[in-house]
Amino acid sequence: MLSGRLALLSFVMLAAVSVPAHAATIRITIDKLTFSPASVSAEVGDTVEWVNKDALAHTATARNGDFDVTLPPSKTVSSVLRKAGTVDYYCRYHPNMRATLTIAP
Amino acid sequence: MFKHIGATVVVLCLASSVALSQGAKLSDPQIAHIAYTAGEIDIKAAKQALDKSSNKEVKEFAQGMVRDHEAVNKQALALVKKLHVTPEDNDTSRALSKQASEKLNELGKLKGADFDKAYIANEVAYHKTVNGALETQLIPSASNPELKELLQTGLKLFQGHEQHAEHVAADLK
Numbered sequence: 001m002l003s004g005r006l007a008l009l010s011f012v013m014l015a016a017v018s019v020p021a022h023a024a025t026i027r028i029t030i031d032k033l034t035f036s037p038a039s040v041s042a043e044v045g046d047t048v049e050w051v052n053k054d055a056l057a058h059t060a061t062a063r064n065g066d067f068d069v070t071l072p073p074s075k076t077v078s079s080v081l082r083k084a085g086t087v088d089y090y091c092r093y094h095p096n097m098r099a100t101l102t103i104a105p
Numbered sequence: 106m107f108k109h110i111g112a113t114v115v116v117l118c119l120a121s122s123v124a125l126s127q128g129a130k131l132s133d134p135q136i137a138h139i140a141y142t143a144g145e146i147d148i149k150a151a152k153q154a155l156d157k158s159s160n161k162e163v164k165e166f167a168q169g170m171v172r173d174h175e176a177v178n179k180q181a182l183a184l185v186k187k188l189h190v191t192p193e194d195n196d197t198s199r200a201l202s203k204q205a206s207e208k209l210n211e212l213g214k215l216k217g218a219d220f221d222k223a224y225i226a227n228e229v230a231y232h233k234t235v236n237g238a239l240e241t242q243l244i245p246s247a248s249n250p251e252l253k254e255l256l257q258t259g260l261k262l263f264q265g266h267e268q269h270a271e272h273v274a275a276d277l278k
Contacts, residue, residue, distance in 0.1 A: 032258045032261065033258065033261045033262055033265060034261075055176045055177075055179070055180060056172075056173055056176050056177075056262070057169075057172060057173075073176065091265070092269075093169050093173070093265065093269060094261075094262065094265025094266070094268075094269065095265060095268040095269055095272060096261065096264050096265045096268050097265065
């Protein structure tokens with residue numbers, strides 16, 4: 001009985017360790033020089049799918065230097081979030097395009 | 106000192122020549138012509154900069170101007186074709202073109218860091234002028250909603266260029 005419980009417990013613990021929470025994919029769209037949504041919460045390990053609907057090249061550039069993603073015209077680019085923090089980012093070509101990513105550890 | 110006066114005079118001339126036609130309401134074919142001309146002017150200026158400058162940041166900025174203005178003008182041409190609008194030359198377009206060719210000549214005489222500074226200063230001033238015209242004249246006058254929308258996106262784009270030029274200008278100091 002006890003050994004059964006222990007076995008179950010260890011199985012549950014093993015499962016918890018070996019199957020991490022599923023990393024999410026977050027979509028951020030760029031349309032008419034606007035990042036949308038303007039404010040997004042994510043976790044380290046999540047993937048951001050940057051959908052650039054403009055016929056213009058943009059970048060998603062973190063002010064603190066954590067990431068700098070080039071977004072070619074009318075293309076979708078994916079990047080994985082590697083570092084936690086509240087990151088203000090902008091487009092280097094059009095610095096009036098600004099948004100925020102809040103990345104939990 | 107003289108350079109500053111020169112830049113101010115150019116801005117005032119541009120602003121006043123753009124304001125010349127303020128009384129008359131602009132038609133969509135005229136607006137399309139002005140917007141297209143304004144883009145062409147900035148592409149020419151950028152090509153001159155790509156030819157003359159050896160500053161990495163200035164060249165990158167100029168490449169961005171060519172890329173963006175060509176993309177927008179392509180959209181503008183597609184739109185006028187779809188709307189069966191023939192862009193119509195007008196006083197504002199002519200004034201813009203005249204000022205621009207004078208500026209090209211003036212900048213053509215400069216070299217190195219002098220050219221870089223003058224080019225970027227003019228980009229700041231030029232985008233300010235065009236944005237002013239978009240906000241106060243072109244967008245309010247546009248009748249077709251699709252044309253209006255393209256101009257509104259253009260305004261956001263050119264405001265971005267103005268800020269970008271201001272960053273480059275600050276780095277050149």
